[in-house]
Amino acid sequence: MGVGSSAGPDGEKAGMRAARAALRDRGDSRLIVVFGNPRHDLTAVLRGITKVTGDVPLVGCSTSGEFTAAGPIFDGVVVAAFGGSGFQFETRAVEGISRCPREVGAEATESAATLAEGGHTAMLMLMDGRVERQEEVLRGAYDTLGASVPLIGGCAAPSPVNDTAFLLHEGRVLTDSLVTVAMRSEAPFGIGVAHGYEPVGDPILVTRSGPGRILELDDRPALDVYLDRLGASEEAYRDPQAFGLFALAHPVCVDRRSGREARLISGADFASRALTSPADIREGGTVWLSSSSTGTLLDAAGSARADAVRSLTGEPLGMLAFDGVGRLMMLGSESGPENEIRRLSGGNAEFPIAGCYSAGEIARSRGFNGFHNYAVAVLAVG
Structure with missing residues (x-):
């Protein structure tokens, strides 16, 4: 080679x-x-x-x-x-x-x-x-x-x-x-x-999701649960750019037989308070929030x-x-x-x-x- x-x-x-x-x-x-x-x-x-x-x-x-x-x-x-x-x-x-x-x-x-x-x-x-x-x-x-x-x-x-x-x-x-x-x-x-991302807190139940969207976590709007649990700044709750920078550091993790895998949070729908992701986040499953360090x-x-x-x-x-x-x-x-x-x-x-x-x-x-x-x-x- x-x-x-x-x-x-x-x-x-x-x-x-x-x-x-x-x-x-x-x-x-x-x-x-x-x-x-x-x-x-x-x-x-x-x-x-x-x-x-x-x-x-x-x-x-x-x-x-x-x-x-x-x-x-x-x-x-x-x-x-x-x-x-x-x-x-x-x-x-x-x-x-x-x-x-x-x-x-x-x-x-x-x-x-x-x-x-x-x-x-x-x-x-x-x-x-x-x-x-x-x-x-x-x-x-x-x-x-x-x-x-x-x-x-x-x-x-x-x-x-x-x-x-x-x-x-x-x-x-x-x-x-x-x-x-x-x-x-x-x-x-x-x-x-x-990947090097480590779980933050307890697992969260995905109570409602759809193609490319996580709608509810633990029966609450997914965006609010995500930001509340991670202690995000006020700007991340309403500003797409601030949210994007915050989400970059905090993917969600899902359990697989091979281990815990990170999944991208690509954006937020501020009207419906949903999270968007190209990944497959199944309703009824659990996810972990995460963070990392250098x-x-x-x-x-x-x-x-x-x-x-x-x-x-x-x-x-x-x-x-x-x-x-x-x-x-x-x-x-x-x-x-x-x-x-x-x-x-x-x-x-x-x-x-x-x-x-x-x-x-x-x-x-x-x-x-x-x-x-x-x-x-x-x-x-x-």
Whole structure:
């Protein structure tokens, strides 16, 4: 596995430079994974990359920022190249994810059936981050794959200019799509995920909810319960901007078999006093309110790496990492992101890690779900 990056303003040249660095002294490339900032012309980025990589299968997505082991890169391009006879990859892209998320999730993961028998398998999934029913995509993947195939991936981040998220597949730039890679390796894959948000107080019953909305908690308006329990400022009760900043630091958590998972609170309806969320918050279930600190966020990155590496038989060849953009905002613009990357890379600035800041994360070693917010999800390649 090789990784290259470029932060140049010219998309085509940035793509070429990043691809050359990823392929340096490495032959037999089997798969190219691209993380690119949507401020770039991603068609030009693809053109530059394919001038270097030729017809090697390529997938990727737009991001809110990228990183390698050397540090974060904004307005840049990161390219990861996988090679060697021990790998097999089958890519697929399916459009229309916003209309039929479950059906698209099932169809796009059918590529796993084309893999040769034996070895170790995993499924890389890159989806449009604007999809409202994101967990339905994972249910579709479960319909096709069952519980045994590990999942890893993330949601493409939208451009701040036009709110459009982009997926890359072969020579195309797509929207409203799911891109998948069925992966087979002679050596194990390792998956780790953690978020670092800790529960605040007792669990709360979701007494009324609907698609994309939490209407009541403990038989009271959900917005008021949320703000009251967390001791929010008066501005957060009535001002959308103040609420958004407050909610960034306080996702809700739901219980899953794999552990307690954070879910994004994306906004508030001040008229109905409801909370809005792209996540699936089921009526009759319980949620925990949460908070975090720089320390717990950094510890989560170290935990995700350790869990991923633990599944391998030796040292990893490299890693893909999907880091929630909310975590980046909480870590701040000074040393927080650099410290997190050091945890992910094991303190080795030369370690091949290709990472992006995503609008939702996917990680499942086993079981039904695997969708996360505010998490860092890691694939370690053995």
